[in-house]
Amino acid sequence: MFLSDEVSAILDSEGELKARLERVCDLLFRKCGAKICFCEVFSSRWSYFAGLDGVVVPEKRIVLNERFGIIAENFDLNDTENIEVIDILKQKAW
Secondary structure, X not given: OOXXXXXXXXXXXXXXXXXXXXXXXXXXXXXXXXXXXXXXXXXXXXXXXXXXXXXOOOOEEEEOOOOEEEEEEXXXXXXXXXXXXHHHHHHHOO
């Protein structure tokens, strides 16, 4: 199963949004070593919503929609599978 398919299955599952997003973060950490936190976006202020503790260096900020974004460490945006994961998150996480 592709990583993007696994993320999609988690997001389509039952349960609270925060719990599903934390499962996505755990999956991305286990599969590719990426540390991801989902944040609520309030203009220029990003507030932690769900994800792994200890994202020390937020190397990337990725806006998913007007309400949410992710900060990521060790997440290669040149990797095709990771791009597909971001596309799935933009479509399904909300």
